[in-house]
Amino acid sequence: MSNNQFKSVFDIIGPVMVGPSSSHTAGAARIGKVVRQIFGEQPETVDILLYESFAKTYRGHGTDIAIVGGLLGMEPDDPRLADSLKIAYENKMEVLFVPKKEAAEHPNQVTLIVKKGERKMRVTGISIGGGNIQISELNGFKIHINMGTPTVLIVHQDVPGVIAEVTDVFRKLNINIATMTDSRAAKGEQAIMILEIDERSTADALEKIKKIANVHNVSFFI
Amino acid sequence: MFNTIEELIERANHWGSVTEAMIQVEMTQSETSREEILAHMKKNKDVMFQSIKKGVGGVTSVTGLTGGDAKKMHDYLGGENFLSGKYILTAVQNAIAVNEVNAQMGLICANPTAGSAGVAAGVLAAVTEQKQLNEEQQLQFLFTAGAFGLVIANNASISGAAGGCQAEIGSASAMASAGLVEISGGTPEQCAQAVAITLKNMLGLICDPVAGLVEVPCVKRNALGASQAYVSADMALAGITSVIPPDEVIKAMHKVGMQMPSIFKETAEGGLAVTPTGKKISQKIYG
Numbered sequence: 012m013s014n015n016q017f018k019s020v021f022d023i024i025g026p027v028m029v030g031p032s033s034s035h036t037a038g039a040a041r042i043g044k045v046v047r048q049i050f051g052e053q054p055e056t057v058d059i060l061l062y063e064s065f066a067k068t069y070r071g072h073g074t075d076i077a078i079v080g081g082l083l084g085m086e087p088d089d090p091r092l093a094d095s096l097k098i099a100y101e102n103k104m105e106v107l108f109v110p111k112k113e114a115a116e117h118p119n120q121v122t123l124i125v126k127k128g129e130r131k132m133r134v135t136g137i138s139i140g141g142g143n144i145q146i147s148e149l150n151g152f153k154i155h156i157n158m159g160t161p162t163v164l165i166v167h168q169d170v171p172g173v174i175a176e177v178t179d180v181f182r183k184l185n186i187n188i189a190t191m192t193d194s195r196a197a198k199g200e201q202a203i204m205i206l207e208i209d210e211r212s213t214a215d216a217l218e219k220i221k222k223i224a225n226v227h228n229v230s231f232f233i
Numbered sequence: 234m235f236n237t238i239e240e241l242i243e244r245a246n247h248w249g250s251v252t253e254a255m256i257q258v259e260m261t262q263s264e265t266s267r268e269e270i271l272a273h274m275k276k277n278k279d280v281m282f283q284s285i286k287k288g289v290g291g292v293t294s295v296t297g298l299t300g301g302d303a304k305k306m307h308d309y310l311g312g313e314n315f316l317s318g319k320y321i322l323t324a325v326q327n328a329i330a331v332n333e334v335n336a337q338m339g340l341i342c343a344n345p346t347a348g349s350a351g352v353a354a355g356v357l358a359a360v361t362e363q364k365q366l367n368e369e370q371q372l373q374f375l376f377t378a379g380a381f382g383l384v385i386a387n388n389a390s391i392s393g394a395a396g397g398c399q400a401e402i403g404s405a406s407a408m409a410s411a412g413l414v415e416i417s418g419g420t421p422e423q424c425a426q427a428v429a430i431t432l433k434n435m436l437g438l439i440c441d442p443v444a445g446l447v448e449v450p451c452v453k454r455n456a457l458g459a460s461q462a463y464v465s466a467d468m469a470l471a472g473i474t475s476v477i478p479p480d481e482v483i484k485a486m487h488k489v490g491m492q493m494p495s496i497f498k499e500t501a502e503g504g505l506a507v508t509p510t511g512k513k514i515s516q517k518i519y520g
Contacts, residue, residue, distance in 0.1 A: 015234060015387040020259050021273060023345045023382035023391070023408070024353075024375050027280045030335030031447035033347040034392050064394040064499045068445030070519065071501075073338065093338055118394040118498060140392030140400070141345045211264075 035072030038138030043081020062115035288330025303330035328355030351455035352405035393440035396490030403435030413466035439497035441504025
């Protein structure tokens with residue numbers, strides 16, 4: 012496998028999308044959607060911190076409505092994107108946009124702080140061109156998730172045995188793990204496990220992983 | 234996967250064409266069948282043609298800043314007095330149409346980006362009319378364009394915010410020129426030469442959108458990117474080659490993008506965006 016950021020001809024010819032910008036509209040919608048998938052449900056409140064080019068041109072590109080549309084579960088070609096702010100209001104999802112002055116690691120960067128009740132998650136996404144995105148930070152952890160590869164993301168407590176139980180689920184279902192990383196905030200604290208796997212249908216595995224003790228959150232995306 | 238133009242040409246010579254090399258790589262990378270890949274590309278192509286049809290009919294952007302120029306070009310093409318070739322101007326008309334639809338927040342297919350979506354789509358529709366291409370040939374054009382676009386994206390950039398407009402209209406125009414060479418019977422090497430010739434002329438092009446909108450100057454740059462694709466494809470088919478090899482041109486493009494100040498990378502802080510008229514438009518829209 013090469014380390015190329017762009018792997019598919021459809022990263023270049025595509026996506027089919029509502030205008031006007033692949034990075035600032037389609038990419039923004041995809042970041043919103045992935046954050047929704049990672050969080051697992053529609054948040055009650057969302058703080059949207061926009062950096063650099065996103066901060067300076069988000070209104071003209073519809074970046075704001077695209078991120079919100081994504082958080083509501085919309086794809087980049089969803090004709091309802093234009094009305095996403097209204098739909099968010101009707102669905103009781105409160106959003107706040109904060110254009111930030113400080114420099115960021117990437118010119119098209121956004122950090123979303125999503126909350127529901129006691130649950131809170133902080134995710135940073137970058138839009139790397141042509142509607143393609145990466146997730147670069149989760150709850151303060153530096154991570155690197157490329158879209159296009161089947162990826163399982165597990166938020167868990169740093170206690171003995173969790174990794175073994177997770178890999179055991181994949182072993183029993185005969186699903187190969189291609190790459191795996193696990194990082195923790197501190198000993199015994201929250202940790203994040205990212206597994207790239209060679210399988211696109213994973214409903215079974217995810218259900219089993221969710222039941223493992225000390226696993227807080229499981230999400231899957233391609 | 235091919236990482237450079239040189240590797241792409243090797244694969245193309247092995248498989249018989251750039252198109253076939255791209256399809257083979259896609260099948261391996263995505264673990265999907267040829268049929269699914271062709272169907273996906275056909276769907277994208279259909280969206281391109283729909284957006285052209287819609288734009289030529291006449292649309293106005295959300296802000297009212299752009300629109301109606303595709304229709305003007307269409308009416309002009311109905312007369313006999315135009316200066317450049319009919320199909321170059323048809324490509325120009327089509328490219329404008331796609332980007333007018335894009336600015337209207339209509340449905341388009343990014344190619345490689347939304348802001349540059351008119352170039353390859355516009356050229357494809359023009360050459361379809363010119364050479365009566367069948368669907369298989371249309372898809373060949375797109376797979377070839379996509380293959381070269383992948384190399385550019387992985388070694389330089391296709392994002393205006395990261396690399397300036399050379400990364401968007403430059404890449405799109407280069408991709409379209411390769412597509413034209415492929416369906417005109419040129420060799421993979423000639424496709425690569427068209428890419429190099431096109432990119433060399435686009436080096437340094439800044440991204441300076443008025444009011445941060447994908448409208449001014451994006452719509453007209455799509456038009457001219459499309460016309461350039463035709464000219465560089467003809468140059469490559471004539472046997473003209475780039476003194477600087479294609480992979481070195483792409484590396485140069487990457488460096489230029491890195492060296493370009495951020496005021497010229499989709500921040501609306503430089504170039505046309507800060508002209509008196511550009512600023513006036515921004516003030517009018519945002520207050």
